[in-house]
Amino acid sequence: MTHMIGIADDEFIRGNIPMTKQEIRILTLTKAKIKRTDTILDIGAGTGSLSIEAALLADQGKVFAVEQKVEGIELIHKNATKFAVENLTTIEGAAPQALSEIPPCDVIFIGGSGKYLVDILNRCDSLLKPDGRLILNCITIQTLYESIVYMKQHSSYTYEAIQVQVTRLNKVGPYDMAQALNPIHIITCQKNSKI
Ligand SMILES: C[S@@+](CC[C@H](N)C(=O)[O-])C[C@H]1O[C@@H](n2cnc3c(N)ncnc32)[C@H](O)[C@@H]1O
Numbered sequence: 001m002t003h004m005i006g007i008a009d010d011e012f013i014r015g016n017i018p019m020t021k022q023e024i025r026i027l028t029l030t031k032a033k034i035k036r037t038d039t040i041l042d043i044g045a046g047t048g049s050l051s052i053e054a055a056l057l058a059d060q061g062k063v064f065a066v067e068q069k070v071e072g073i074e075l076i077h078k079n080a081t082k083f084a085v086e087n088l089t090t091i092e093g094a095a096p097q098a099l100s101e102i103p104p105c106d107v108i109f110i111g112g113s114g115k116y117l118v119d120i121l122n123r124c125d126s127l128l129k130p131d132g133r134l135i136l137n138c139i140t141i142q143t144l145y146e147s148i149v150y151m152k153q154h155s156s157y158t159y160e161a162i163q164v165q166v167t168r169l170n171k172v173g174p175y176d177m178a179q180a181l182n183p184i185h186i187i188t189c190q191k192n193s194k195i
Contacts, residue, residue: 002036003056005029012049013078015071019047020111020137021181023166029053031188032107032135036060041105041127043095043120044068044112048076048088054107055080055088062087064102068094068114096123104129110136117143121150128191138185147187159189 006026012019020028028050034040034057042051045065055063065076065088073092080088091098096119108124110117124134134157138144144161151159165183169176 003053003059005053005057007049007053007083009049011082012047012052013075013082014047015075017046017069017072017075020050021166023181024137024164024184024186025050025053027162027164027186028109028135028137029057031186032109032133034058034107038106039103040064041099041102041108041124042066043099043108043110043124045076045090046072046111048072048079048090050109050111051076051088052079052083052085054109055085056083059087061106062089064089064091064105066091066093066095066098066102068092068098068112095120099123099127102127106132108132108134110134113143117146118150121147125154125156125191130191132191134189134191136185136187136189138187139182144185144187151187151189157189157191159187161185161187 038058038061040054040063042065045051045067051065105127113120151157163185167178167180170179
């Protein structure tokens with residue numbers, strides 16, 4: 001059965017690793033246009049919330065979840081077990097070095113890159129199939145800027161970007177109080193097969 005995206009945040013097992021929130025996850029997965037047989041790479045997979053939903057959508061494909069923190073890897077394993085996901089492989093280590101064994105991909109997510117963004121983008125460029133999609137979730141302005149500059153310098157891509165800032169109404173006693181989540185930029189990059 002096709003997975004309906006939008007698992008609630010509190011359904012995931014969480015620790016001290018920042019997790020992509022439900023509303024951002026929904027948008028990110030929608031932009032990726034995942035097909036059931038896709039091979040997907042999630043760089044900076046954190047708790048695995050995005051990887052898990054991607055794996056449920058690509059139930060006849062594969063997801064590779066790359067995360068540099070041991071706690072994240074443990075959380076991804078726990079969440080994969082909780083959601084009965086069997087088509088997900090974790091890779092512990094920092095990109096781009098940790099990407100040496102990844103096969104060609106239909107979809108790549110970058111949710112964390114540290115100081116290595118351009119090297120990671122170069123490696124992703126060699127991994128992404130023609131017509132593949134690369135989706136960046138940018139928390140910092142530097143990641144946003146470097147990614148846009150990279151895409152402008154590489155004519156094999158077209159891209160669009162949005163800024164999203166979600167405010168949830170949380171229950172506080174008898175009240176519903178607005179509580180803002182961090183703004184984020186989502187860049188959707190499409191690799192063209194014809195240039
Ligand atoms: C905002 S979190 C990602 C959240 C994740 N999408 C989720 O749903 O839980 C960013 C993650 O990227 C990881 N990270 C940062 N740079 C990395 C790199 N170069 N290679 C692998 N992981 C990296 C961090 O350890 C962190 O867990």
